Amino acid sequence: MNVLIAKTVDECEQWTDVAVVVDVLRAATTVCALLERGKKDVLVFGDAEQAVAFAKAHPDFEVYSELDLPVAHEDNSPYVASRSNARKPALVVTTAGTKAVTCARQASLVLAGGFCNFYALAEALTSQNKDVLLIPSALYGTSDDVEDGLCVQALKDFIQGIGTPEDAIVEFNNTMRYGEFMKQGPKSAEKDAKIAFKVNGLPVVPQITCAKEGYGVCHAYGTPAPAQWLDEPPAEASAQEADEPAEEAVQEAETPRSATKRIKNFFSDILHAAKEEKAELEKSVQPAAAPEKTVSAPQSDDLLDEVLKQSQPAASQTPRAAEPAPEQPAAPADKPAPAAQADAPREKASGLRQSVTLPGEVTFSGKASGFGGKAKKKAIVLFSGGLDSTTCLYWAIAHGYECEALTVSYGQRHDREVLAAQMIARNLGIKHHLITLNLPWLSCCSLVDKNQTLPDVALEDIPKEGIPSTYVPGRNLMFLAIAGSLLDASGADAIIAGPNAVDFSGYPDCTPAFFKAAADALNRGTKMGVTEGIEVLAPLMRLSKTQIVQLAAKLKVPFELTWSCYAGGQKPCGHCDSCKLRAKGFAEAGIHDTSLD
Template identity: 60%
Template sequence: MNVLIAKTKEECKVWTDNIVVVDVLRSATTICQLLQRGKRDVRVFEDVSKAVAFKEKNPQFTVYSELDFPQGFAHEDNSPYAASKADAGTPALVVTTAGTKALFGARQASQIFMGGFCNFYELAALLKGLSRDVLLVPSALFANKDDAEDFLCVSALKDFLQGFGNAELAVNDVKNTLRYVEFIKHGPKTAKEDAAIALRVNGLPIIPTFQFAEGEDYAACFAYGQQNAAEAAPEDAVVMPSLDAVNQPQATKEDSAATSTKSSSKLRGFFSGFLKTVKEEEKELMETFQKSERPLRPAETRETLAPILDPVDQILQEPQAPAEQNTVAPEREVAPKPAADITKIPLAGRRKKKAIVLFSGGLDSTTCLYWALDKGYECEALTVSYGQRHDREVLAAQMITRNLGVKHHLITLNLPWLSCCSLVDKNQKLPDVALEDIPKEGIPSTYVPGRNLMFLSIAGSLLDAVEADAIIAGPNAVDFSGYPDCTPAFFKAAGEALNRGTKRGVREGIEVLAPLMDLSKTDIVRLGAKLKVPFELTWSCYAGGKKPCGHCDSCKLRAKGFAEAGVHDTSLD
């Protein structure tokens, strides 16, 4: 499943997979609040004239809108605070400046959801389980593109689904925007109350979904997991099945209601604990950071984030069957089970996506290459020779790409100042510290100044030239040697820069993916075994030679990963 951010209204109108419309301060939060109040009949309209015509025929509906209506036409503001006071038994009609226009612009989608910070984690949990691609649509595209809060929210949601990102920090960013200040100072009389509801992360754990009825001017809205109100969907309505109902036996209304209630209760309980845990861990990590010069290492957050990490986690949760060339140690044998399939990227109706894979020929980058191929990407591999003390990795990269039939680009850099690094200067001694002391050593002498920054810049240039869609790299922030350019924060910033500094990024948006970022070396080995990575062809040792030295940081971390995974490292044969 790919998560993309819409850049234009036209992109939304032709999208046929899943769509999430994000309108942070008003529409999404207002609709979530109406559903949270218990309303079962909520309808949204694209413009005022159609809403007025419907209201005249159906006076029982309460209208929520910030738009100008004919004189004497009574309606509530498009206000989450006003919605929080709504009568649960009264049907509602919503028509807004941007949010409902975005919904109608997205009506070709197979499923449409709506959200913001108010249902952030609930929405993330749902999207994590989807198989088809997701387009995140900032409603500001349909009104004022300077409304930064929608763009900040979709960026945070995309980052979070890819294993990093923080909703609470994004909320702080929103509060520092001119748009937010103007909204509080010059917005509606309920602006402060509305903002408090809209920016309370996951305060309204409910997900609106929509159905467009043929021949009607509205879309029926109801809470995901609940059945649409009968009067809100005429007999000829195009009804989209709930994801929970796919491939499931037909259930009674009572069964569905009980299942929905149970599911919602579990999700609310999980995310209540999740939010508390994230805040506590963030405080602890910041205290650790203030005491150390070493980069933050998010290993401790992995268990908390596991339910919404990259789909590779689904593979790692399965017992590992031995690969043909990578046998599992006898003491770790498990009862055989069917291998878990890795979700393929759905490409129907669109060209196959292309990725530039930063490829050293080591364990991590080779696993990334196999991961990308299995995900359905057309790959080109990029290897950079920067004067490292041996060419063993480069030879490994050439051999692996040749065996896969993947186009390989080998670039040579001659930067004399890199001799400050023991990975380049053969006269310097490579570090040899105990495995348990590696995290305590800070930034080691093997750190190559700006290496990943240079690699990503070159990859961005190649991406533009060959019109690729993504850059995929293998950094790891769990079992690593403390390099500052292997952290989630660095890759997030680099991804933002590449989206602003490349033609493809500006016009269509690109992805910078780091699927191994939150995996331990043990998890990476297990993933590699599942993908049938030829471990015997990969090379990780800093020293070079015919056989790995076994003493450098890379050798020790690799050995630890294979030992804990119970997988034999065939590169040692």
């Protein structure tokens, strides 16, 4: 699954996979508030004239818009929406957010949200089998709406295992846009901001299904859309009717019986709203515990998905303890508190965030799927001959990549791993590049300097030891740069590497944050990157060593040909970090390591 951020309107209109419209302060949050309120019929219009015509034909609909419309309407306010009558249908039309929704009608699935449903939205997206385009509604409005850009970037980073939405909110609080919205925005600006920036405060994901007439029908993700609004076109209104107030149109068609019914409904709605407010007040005194939520692995990779399902430890189903909230910058005395501080459900949000189980495969991409129409995808695989890189090579072949393997000899204390790489590449019949680096300063590393003693610590203490002496300064940075050069010269589409952020020795260049930064650099600094976009794939990033062994077994990796030991020799030493982590993986997977025979 690739996650991309839309840069142009044309890109949104042509997108055919999953689209997500983000309008933090207005439309998306308003729609979330309406659905969370319990409304069954919520429609969004990108065209104001069409919305007015529909509202006149359906006077029972509440209308939400910041536009100056010739019909009675509420402001496009999440706060007002959150206090609306749950039994009344609603219509939303805005300058940017709803226009973005209707323009994404070619997408196979359209969702909406922002910070208000952040974790619920991430959960929905990680269950998808298609690429995702994140659409900041600012594309259809003004570039001053920086909150939309911050939110889509935070969402993309979170799915890739980097950062939190709270970080983006802190950044927004320090912008001019925040102050301007509070001073020049609607009367409900402060209350709207509290709702919009309360992370996952509205944990509903709006799914928008496009009706025949072009407007969107909103419903909770995974539930069917109300069929009557998909089939019924909005009524046409004459130019004369468009200039008349909605109330007058209703009165002209009203009979004594309908008037009596309208009055009874009016008082019934007041009583119903009062009961709802009382119930909400009682809830606020004794809040109920939030239900646990988890995100299942995506279905994009059958082998990987099966491995994740089989080996998910029971402990992963229980959220960790809530983390303390980071300190937010204090607001001046004459300004309201920053949105992130106002009633933010830190314990609830943290619990949801920690219980999210993201997919093992991670793609740091500079382009969408399709590979420029090429019939065959081509990848450069960083290949050491160890268990992880060999699994990546077999994974790439299974996924239809034409592979070239790249091995770098940088003065390791043994050549056993390089020999393993040459043998495996030869058996697979793929092109193999062996590059030799002579960098004398790498002798600071015990993996290069034979006079240094290799670490020998207990398995459970490996994560506690920090960065070990086996860390090779800048190794993956160098490897990716060389692979990028080879990719540029050969016209490949992707670089595939085997970093792991679960069972590893604490190397800083094996983290999602590092690989994201490296992928961004490659997409900016190579010909293929700036003209077509390239991918940096890390299939094992979120897998435990046990899951890697299980995946390797399903891919029929020849374990006996792979080499992981730092010490070299004829047989693995069994004492170095690499040997211990590998042994742990095979033992927990219940699979025999034929390299020990």
